[in-house]
Amino acid sequence: QQQVKQSPQSLIVQKGGISIINCAYENTAFDYFPWYQQFPGKGPALLIAIRPDVSEKKEGRFTISFNKSAKQFSLHIMDSQPGDSATYFCAASPHAYSGAGSYQLTFGKGTKLSVIP
Amino acid sequence: DSGVTQTPKHLITATGQRVTLRCSPRSGDLSVYWYQQSLDQGLQFLIQYYNGEERAKGNILERFSAQQFPDLHSELNLSSLELGDSALYFCASSVDLILSGNTIYFGEGSWLTVV
Numbered sequence: 376q377q378q379v380k381q382s383p384q385s386l387i388v389q390k391g392g393i394s395i396i397n398c399a400y401e402n403t404a405f406d407y408f409p410w411y412q413q414f415p416g417k418g419p420a421l422l423i424a425i426r427p428d429v430s431e432k433k434e435g436r437f438t439i440s441f442n443k444s445a446k447q448f449s450l451h452i453m454d455s456q457p458g459d460s461a462t463y464f465c466a467a468s469p470h471a472y473s474g475a476g477s478y479q480l481t482f483g484k485g486t487k488l489s490v491i492p
Numbered sequence: 493d494s495g496v497t498q499t500p501k502h503l504i505t506a507t508g509q510r511v512t513l514r515c516s517p518r519s520g521d522l523s524v525y526w527y528q529q530s531l532d533q534g535l536q537f538l539i540q541y542y543n544g545e546e547r548a549k550g551n552i553l554e555r556f557s558a559q560q561f562p563d564l565h566s567e568l569n570l571s572s573l574e575l576g577d578s579a580l581y582f583c584a585s586s587v588d589l590i591l592s593g594n595t596i597y598f599g600e601g602s603w604l605t606v607v
Contacts, residue, residue: 411598418494418582418598419535464535479525479548480596484534 378402379467381483388490394452396486398465401446405467409480410439410450413462422463423450455490462487495519496599498583504605510571513602515583517564523547523586524566525596526558530579541566573606580604 381398388394398408409424425432425439425448432439438451452459466480495518505511517524526538528551537550541560552558555573560566570577584598 409595416600418496418584418600420494420598421595424595479537479540479550481537482527482535 379465379481379483381465381486383486384484385487386489388452388455388488390455390457390490390492392455392490394455394459394488394490395449396463396465396488397447397449398467398483399445399447400467402467402469403446404469405481407468408439408441408448409466410437411464411466411482413464413485415461419464452488455488457490457492460488460490494597494599496583496585496597498581498599498602500602501600502603502605504607505573507573507575507606509573509606510569511573511604513568513570513581513583513604515566515568515585515599517566517583517585518597521585521587521597522564523588524560524564525584525586526552526566526568527582527584527598528579529582529601535582538568570604573604575606578604578606 379400410422411419412422413419423434423437425441427443436453441448462485464485465483468480497516499514522543525540528536538552539558540548544560555571558568580601582598582601584596586594586596588594
């Protein structure tokens with residue numbers, strides 16, 4: 376069964392600190408790795424995404440690091456702010472032509488981030 | 493606002509009943525996905541439709557069914573409801589059938605409580 380394992384379940388970070396959330400996968404057919412951010416009462420929204428041909432992608436304070444050989448990827452939030460307090464989900468989907476048959480996102484179980492002032 | 497509209501936002505119903513959740517995808521999006529979110533299982537993919545046809549099935553129970561209509565809106569039907577079906581049900585949409593690399597946009601969800 377396709378799985379994405381995410382850790383930690385919850386994370387408390389001081390304002391200005393670095394938040395790090397990790398994910399691991401097993402299916403080598405995965406080739407698209409997005410991170411979603413979900414605020415209470417809202418649906419998940421795409422934050423940043425990466426493909427395996429690069430090891431890092433940065434957008435503002437958010438960085439994805441990708442380790443293809445270890446089948447791991449992580450989200451780093453630099454200079455964390457109280458407004459970043461939300462639940463973060465990593466996800467993965469297979470290559471369009473992998474023969475996987477379905478291309479829906481498989482999500483990790485989420486990390487609840489609390490940034491305290 | 494993602495552009496994906498879900499109704500109702502909240503629903504309370506009794507065990508054994510049937511409910512229908514409705515979703516209008518973003519304008520121009522042909523693919524619709526249904527996800528179930530619960531505290532212990534996270535976001536679970538249920539089913540995907542593309543331009544009216546079922547394209548992928550995930551962990552969807554036989555008591556559940558869905559369809560996508562010619563105007564591209566979708567409905568998720570949940571029947572013989574059990575307490576364990578209480579969850580947040582999300583609809584999402586994307587432009588294409590092939591998800592890889594395409595942004596998937598989520599609605600704000602329908603809270604279902606079964607009592």
